[in-house]
Amino acid sequence: MRITRLATLGLAVILASGCAAMPFGLGDADVGFAEWDMDGNGLIGNDEFRMGFDKQDWFDVLDKDNNNMLSNGEFASASAGWGLDSNAFVNWDANRDGVLSDDEFGEGAFGVWDKNDDGLLDDDEFGFGVDWFD
């Protein structure tokens, strides 16, 4: 009975809060476009992207040795299925120090996700990108 009651309560909370309140996290397929699109114009600009990106723990999970930088090896193992060209790591490393900061990683990811290079992510582009972290 106790479990049933808790389950019912949990369902009620989920229904009451709606999809927009789903928690962020690696492996969460429900990362919400609407949450990232803070001004609600149906597109995610670079600033909205960065704020949304910073709320994820994606970078931290990829940063296996927790030095707040992605080495070439950390990046390579993470990005194996992302379809990036082989120069991605070098191209994203804006300051050429041989590692990617979270800023460099975010900028690089945004550039790849923004397939039509208009500086904005629409729903499709966002969905494509989020799939990296499913």
Ligand SMILES: [Ca+2]
């Ligand atoms: Ca927006």
Ligand SMILES: [Ca+2]
């Ligand atoms: Ca690292």
Ligand SMILES: [Ca+2]
């Ligand atoms: Ca760098």
Ligand SMILES: [Ca+2]
């Ligand atoms: Ca775009």
